[in-house]
Amino acid sequence: EIVMTQSPATLSVSPGERATLSCRASQTVSSNLAWYQQKPGQAPRLLIYDASTRATGIPARFSGSGSGTDFTLTISSLQSEDFAVYYCQQYNNWPPYTFGQGTKLEIK
């Protein structure tokens, strides 16, 4: 099973600033990586797939990069609605598809 490790667990950033979230896979997943955003009481929402492709309707301030084992989600200028928990997920090897434990992005 591929283990996904996200860092940091919590990130405090001021609105308007840049946020950088990391995700590391225990073995290569090529570019088969997705990022999801989850707000309290809601289901996860797909932001990025194939490591760097924005899903339909996702603002350009969200960008993803990386391949192999190391990935980054960058939010260029944080808006109030961006404060949430973010998860990475690999879909290269399965079963099972695996998720990270999440990074909580909070207002500084």
Added chain:
Amino acid sequence: QVQPVQSGAEVTRPGSSLKIFCKASGDSFSNYAIHWVRQAPGQGPEHMGQIIPSFGTVKYAPKFEGRVTITASYMELRSPRSEDTAVYYCARGVIRDMYSSLYFDHWDQGTLVTVAS
């Protein structure tokens, strides 16, 4: 627009059987995989298994093999225990091949399941 739809909350007893239905609304699910994912309180999502209705293939995560049955309509978890308390989601997956899919592009709102006597 395709959206899976689920009911809100259930309470089930340990050792019984839990069945959660996932109903698609709008367009057909026939060209997508249907995944079941659960999320315990304060934890990350955990994938349970998938079905690709157009190919008739079903695969389970090793942790759930033998205890979970997934069909195109529902997911059944046998002999639930307290640690199975979680929100259960069905999600739509883009098909890669007859046995696997890619990212999950639509999730339903989930069903909160509490396992308690």
